[in-house]
Amino acid sequence: MSGTPSLVSEQELPSRASHFVRALWGFDVRVRALPPAVNEFAPRRPRFVASNLWLPATPLVGVPGSFSDYLFAACAHISAHLRFGAPRFSIKSLKPAQVAIISLLEDARVEHLATAHYPGLKSLWAPYYQARADGAKTSLSLLARLARALHDAAYEDDDSWVNKGRQLFWQARAEWHDPSSCRRIGSALGNDLGQMRVQFNAKAYAVEPAYRDDNIGLWLFEAEQTEDGTQLESEGVRRIESDARAPLQRERGEPELNPAPAGSPREDAERASRLRLTTRAESQPAVRYAEWDYVIQRERAAFCSVFERPVAPGDPARLASTLSRYAPAQKRLERAALRLADRRPLRVRHLLDGDRLDLPAAVAAVVAHASGVPPEPRVYRRVRFRVEPPALLLLLDLSESLNAVPPSAGTPLLELAKSASALLATSLAGVAGDLAIHGFSSNGRHEVGYYRFKDFDEPYDEPARARLAGMRANLSTRLGTALRHSGQALSARHAQRKLLLVVTDGEPSDIDVHDPKYLLFDAKEATISNRRLGVTSFCLGLDANAEVSVRRIFGAGNYSLLDRLESLPERLARLYPRLSA
Amino acid sequence: MSAAPLDAYRIREEPYYLALADEIALFEAAYAARLPVMLKGPTGCGKTRFVQHMAWRLRRPLITVACNEEMSASDFLGRYLLEDGATRWQDGPLTIAARLGAICYLDEVVEARQDTLVVIHPLTDDRRLLSLPARSEAFQAHPDFHLVVSHNPGYQSALKDLKPSTKQRFAALEFDYPLRVQEVEILTHETAVARELAERLVSVAEAARRLKGHGLDEGISTRMLVHGASLIRQGIGVQAACEMALVRPLTDDPELISTLIASVRACL
Numbered sequence: 001m002s003g004t005p006s007l008v009s010e011q012e013l014p015s016r017a018s019h020f021v022r023a024l025w026g027f028d029v030r031v032r033a034l035p036p037a038v039n040e041f042a043p044r045r046p047r048f049v050a051s052n053l054w055l056p057a058t059p060l061v062g063v064p065g066s067f068s069d070y071l072f073a074a075c076a077h078i079s080a081h082l083r084f085g086a087p088r089f090s091i092k093s094l095k096p097a098q099v100a101i102i103s104l105l106e107d108a109r110v111e112h113l114a115t116a117h118y119p120g121l122k123s124l125w126a127p128y129y130q131a132r133a134d135g136a137k138t139s140l141s142l143l144a145r146l147a148r149a150l151h152d153a154a155y156e157d158d159d160s161w162v163n164k165g166r167q168l169f170w171q172a173r174a175e176w177h178d179p180s181s182c183r184r185i186g187s188a189l190g191n192d193l194g195q196m197r198v199q200f201n202a203k204a205y206a207v208e209p210a211y212r213d214d215n216i217g218l219w220l221f222e223a224e225q226t227e228d229g230t231q232l233e234s235e236g237v238r239r240i241e242s243d244a245r246a247p248l249q250r251e252r253g254e255p256e257l258n259p260a261p262a263g264s265p266r267e268d269a270e271r272a273s274r275l276r277l278t279t280r281a282e283s284q285p286a287v288r289y290a291e292w293d294y295v296i297q298r299e300r301a302a303f304c305s306v307f308e309r310p311v312a313p314g315d316p317a318r319l320a321s322t323l324s325r326y327a328p329a330q331k332r333l334e335r336a337a338l339r340l341a342d343r344r345p346l347r348v349r350h351l352l353d354g355d356r357l358d359l360p361a362a363v364a365a366v367v368a369h370a371s372g373v374p375p376e377p378r379v380y381r382r383v384r385f386r387v388e389p390p391a392l393l394l395l396l397d398l399s400e401s402l403n404a405v406p407p408s409a410g411t412p413l414l415e416l417a418k419s420a421s422a423l424l425a426t427s428l429a430g431v432a433g434d435l436a437i438h439g440f441s442s443n444g445r446h447e448v449g450y451y452r453f454k455d456f457d458e459p460y461d462e463p464a465r466a467r468l469a470g471m472r473a474n475l476s477t478r479l480g481t482a483l484r485h486s487g488q489a490l491s492a493r494h495a496q497r498k499l500l501l502v503v504t505d506g507e508p509s510d511i512d513v514h515d516p517k518y519l520l521f522d523a524k525e526a527t528i529s530n531r532r533l534g535v536t537s538f539c540l541g542l543d544a545n546a547e548v549s550v551r552r553i554f555g556a557g558n559y560s561l562l563d564r565l566e567s568l569p570e571r572l573a574r575l576y577p578r579l580s581a
Numbered sequence: 582m583s584a585a586p587l588d589a590y591r592i593r594e595e596p597y598y599l600a601l602a603d604e605i606a607l608f609e610a611a612y613a614a615r616l617p618v619m620l621k622g623p624t625g626c627g628k629t630r631f632v633q634h635m636a637w638r639l640r641r642p643l644i645t646v647a648c649n650e651e652m653s654a655s656d657f658l659g660r661y662l663l664e665d666g667a668t669r670w671q672d673g674p675l676t677i678a679a680r681l682g683a684i685c686y687l688d689e690v691v692e693a694r695q696d697t698l699v700v701i702h703p704l705t706d707d708r709r710l711l712s713l714p715a716r717s718e719a720f721q722a723h724p725d726f727h728l729v730v731s732h733n734p735g736y737q738s739a740l741k742d743l744k745p746s747t748k749q750r751f752a753a754l755e756f757d758y759p760l761r762v763q764e765v766e767i768l769t770h771e772t773a774v775a776r777e778l779a780e781r782l783v784s785v786a787e788a789a790r791r792l793k794g795h796g797l798d799e800g801i802s803t804r805m806l807v808h809g810a811s812l813i814r815q816g817i818g819v820q821a822a823c824e825m826a827l828v829r830p831l832t833d834d835p836e837l838i839s840t841l842i843a844s845v846r847a848c849l
Contacts, residue, residue, distance in 0.1 A: 022791050023791050023844040118848055345650060363660075363663060
């Protein structure tokens with residue numbers, strides 16, 4: 001609807017694009033953000049390798065119209081390749097110009113086939129054809145004009161090469177189901193271009209129109225003569241990463257010429273360490289968050305990296321045996337959960353005043369009145385709606401301090417945290433609302449580890465129990481970043497109330513921060529920005545001496561301090577009904 | 582009581598219904614055996630229209646009750662009212678149907694409180710008995726009485742399901758969206774849109790139905806398509822009609838809305 005270019009956040013991008021492909025064709029794709037180039041020579045294009053899509057997260061330079069429309073156009077194009085494309089072409093002895101032309105014809109071929117199913121796609125793509133039949137006849141402009149000629153039957157061009165291409169393409173109409181027709185026509189057109197002495201510069205070539213992919217996904221490379229998806233995917237990732245690091249040496253249209261470019265020497269030490277961390281966190285790419293710097297009173301954008309890490313499973317049997325110790329607390333929690341789960345409105349009858357007449361009582365009153373008996377005045381009723389249980393995220397601070405053994409408890413705090421989480425999960429999962437149990441520990445701002453022991457919508461089953469049992473504590477507490485990450489997870493839930501329950505000692509600290517107030521104020525900002533997302537935070541403080549900092553972060557009334565640490569599970573059980581009611 | 586009150590519930594014109602499979606024969610068999618019938622299926626796929634059609638076909642009056650959370654047993658059975666200083670008993674819809682021999686259709690039956698629904702139990706087994714505790718009365722249902730309920734298991738939570746003791750009294754027919762050709766047929770019949778346009782609208786619905794479970798709870802229903810086609814017949818542009826009738830009622834999620842609008846554009 002809106003015509004203005006808009007930004008699409010990296011979180012929105014995948015769901016939007018993959019939903020669109022699913023709606024059109026019924027298959028799923030994986031979508032990731034195309035890393036931004038540091039400086040551009042040839043314009044960037046979307047890319048796909050097998051069913052992995054890389055789409056720009058910000059509008060590309062020189063692309064008209066709304067960014068959202070652009071993304072849909074790109075998705076429609078790539079999905080047409082996936083739906084109607086054949087096994088990937090092998091390059092053999094083709095020249096770069098031929099590769100580019102064959103790709104262009106293949107683009108047109110799959111688009112025509114897709115348009116037969118969805119005629120509206122044509123108008124979705126139309127705005128991006130900007131080539132005009134005038135100006136210099138460079139290879140770039142001729143290819144763009146050919147693309148337009150194949151797309152738009154009404155387009156007129158005076159160039160004989162463009163017209164020949166158009167004619168050959170339409171003559172082969174009966175063979176469109178067969179991609180080898182593109183190869184035949186494209187090779188011929190490529191030779192013509194060579195005879196016309198038109199130079200083709202593969203380095204400066206970018207596919208036109210801009211919604212089309214960069215053709216990498218169409219070709220089979222010498223190095224990986226395989227259709228195996230995983231290998232293709234890793235190849236795609238490698239190429240993408242090499243793009244991000246060395247934009248000067250990107251391969252365009254002639255992918256066979258430049259195998260993996262070497263890392264550029266400009267990489268500073270910080271980036272090197274980030275890349276190392278990326279490979280170490282084999283699970284998920286980093287999510288970056290801003291951090292509040294109270295000294296400059298501003299946010300440092302994309303300052304901290306959160307890595308979602310898998311949890312090594314532990315022994316759920318041991319956890320279950322310790323849980324039996326908390327039977328009364330469990331009972332209380334289960335009762336509270338069931339009460340909350342009951343969503344039926346409460347009908348209160350026989351009231352002195354209310355929204356509606358309680359009909360049987362009213363009839364009885366009138367009958368009593370008629371028979372001379374004093375009537376009962378309580379003839380009204382009222383419907384009371386119960387509150388919905390909140391979506392609850394229990395966030396555990398899994399820093400080194402959790403390994404401490406409080407003298408009164410005899411077991412490490414970590415064990416108490418495990419029991420408390422297990423208690424909550426056992427009693428609430430599947431009954432009342434959404435529950436997630438996450439944890440975090442940090443090792444400097446580039447490495448905030450985030451663990452999902454039980455996630456929303458996940459059953460509390462054997463693997464989840466094993467993950468809880470495998471909980472470990474080490475490293476430091478970069479609380480603000482973890483709060484932001486949890487806040488994002490919670491804000492995506494569909495619930496009237498979203499509650500973030502944080503269990504921490506209340507003293508954020510990290511190895512790369514020496515000012516004790518810095519992380520404290522950042523955590524406070526994170527809590528405030530979470531509130532803007534509709535997420536309420538509450539803190540269960542493990543250190544009774546940290547009241548000042550806990551109050552500063554979460555605000556007065558939004559925390560509770562544990563005086564007896566060994567009572568953590570019971571306290572949590574008592575807290576839940578209070579916070580949810 | 583005369584049969585006059587039932588006249589209002591008689592269906593005189595044939596309601597249009599396109600049989601998707603053998604459901605008409607199955608329903609007739611269940612009616613002949615006086616087995617209560619449960620119609621299952623997504624919203625807007627034609628369950629209610631089917632009941633209307635069957636009532637017309639069997640020449641029985643149809644009493645429809647849209648069930649809701651607030652209903653009490655007396656909303657089904659009846660209650661005492663005051664009239665000129667005296668009380669008068671008024672039969673509820675279920676009682677009228679059972680006394681006089683109509684088809685009683687409880688639409689979205691899970692929406693009623695499950696303990697309330699227990700009142701239908703004696704009526705739905707071989708006793709066919711209806712008891713009115715408030716009147717201290719019990720009577721045998723009319724031989725023509727038939728009970729039909731509809732139920733959409735899709736979006737109900739675990740806490741909102743029929744009791745097994747209620748479910749097991751019914752024979753059930755499962756409905757789904759019509760096949761493409763059938764749906765085109767229905768659209769052209771209901772709204773007299775051009776066949777080509779009907780095909781396009783069905784493509785939009787098919788695209789949205791692929792997103793069920795991927796962000797959407799329910800796909801675009803046949804009813805919504807009829808709404809969209811009716812808007813187009815009113816002279817609204819196709820794109821605008823699709824957005825208004827097919828996309829915006831379906832979801833509030835801005836991401837999904839923009840995806841669906843793009844799908845609409847792709848289909849037209």
